Amino acid sequence: MNRKKQVKEYTYTVCKRCILNNGPLTYTTFDDKGICNNCRNFEALAKKTLWISRNRNNKKLKDILSTIKKVRGRSGYDCILGLSGGADSSYLAYMAHAWGLHPLVVHFDNGWNSEIAVKNIHAIVNKLGYDLYTYVIDWDEFRDIQLAYVKASVIDLEVPTDHFIYATLYEIAQKRGIKYILDGNNIATEFPGGSWKWNYSKIDLINLLNIHKKFGTIKLRKFPKLGLFQRLYYQHIARIKTVYLLNYVDYNKKKAKETLKKELGWKDYGGKHYESIFTRFYQGYMLPKKFNIDKRRIHFSNLIWSGQMTRREALRELKKPTYSKRDQELDKTYVLKKFGLHSEEFEKMMRAPIVPHEVYGTEDQKYSLLIYILTRVMRISNSIKKKVN
């Protein structure tokens, strides 16, 4: 049976509260009221974090900010902030200034920045008086890894970019003696649920290297890596912590964008994560066409959960194309040219059967015993700490 037929024959059920559906590439299940597990998971987490009283949230935020401010690194920064030019990280940069933090702003240039993203970054840094460190990836290596992922027919083509961002942030923090990394991820707009298979682990270096070994063509000499041992070193010996400060404020995407436009001359670039041309093409063209996934379902559902969009609005928006057909074609030409791919080769890759990431081997499989022992040791050490306290 070919894939198109499989997709066509699958009958989707859509959640009655959000707009997520089930399907072969999700773990979505429904209760007897037709509400999905993602809605329930969000509720449970939000009760513990988002919906706790304003005063308690404020106190927590104050405590975290004063802890961050206590440790200035060798170069005078108390934290690092990764800035993509998108709404979440831009708003975090704006708030960090209001909170009196001194971040070193780091931007990752993986070769796919849109013009608007670059303008946004410079506007923010200039207006807020931040120092900007732009890390430019070796394009030949990065192109080789991204292409390897496309050839491997796996679903999460964003792993190389995200891996590279996390690895670089840790590396810079460690070199400069900075103990805190500010991350724009947040529950209100980016709930880290595990109910969809398009989101593969961004820190699985074994999977990344195996995919590249099989489908890559050049040696990786400069690509920043974040394996299990590097993570253990950064987190437990260098004691570098990642903090998600947008979870402590009433983060409303629409209001945040208005503030950014008014205060910093920031410009909107359309869909979520569309500040990168590759991401726009991957989310708006490749995911729907090859994997039959419309990522807007999760983005809009997230806004429904946090009370920033109604279900009706979400369904109405979903009927529109991911972005204009004309821009999709322009992006396709641009992406193929940048990758050095012929149209026929690309179409063949688009038609190839989907392969789960796990097929190529994972960190969990390779270090299963070590991970088991480490988890046990950490559990025991945490319970001792709790008892002592």
Ligand SMILES: [Zn+2]
């Ligand atoms: Zn739901």
